[in-house]
Amino acid sequence: MGVMLRKRKKFGPLILxxxxxxxxxxxxxxxxxxxxxxxxxxxxDLPGPLHWKQDKSGT
Known part of the structure; x- marks a missing residue:
């Protein structure tokens, strides 16, 4: 498996x-x-390592 390059740029609340x-x-x-x-x-984001997620289907 190859190495993937990912990068983020933050502009206040907007992240590219x-x-x-x-x-x-x-x-x-x-x-x-x-x-x-x-x-x-x-x-x-919830306290600790937890999070809640709702995808586009609503499930």
Whole structure:
């Protein structure tokens, strides 16, 4: 398996994600809540190593 190159650029609450092929997706993070354009999923960070995620299908 090869090595994957990933990079993030943060501009305040906006995060741009890049891979070795170029631009991948963008995210917005406000406090403990975040949303990703590729996964179209909401995520809330919970205390400790836990998080809650709701994907685009609502499950």
């Amino acid at each position: 994600h890049f891979t070795q092929n170029g631009f991948s997706s963008w995210s917005i993070k406000i406090g403990r809540w975040s949303w990703n354009s590729r996964a179209k999923a909401h995520r809330v």
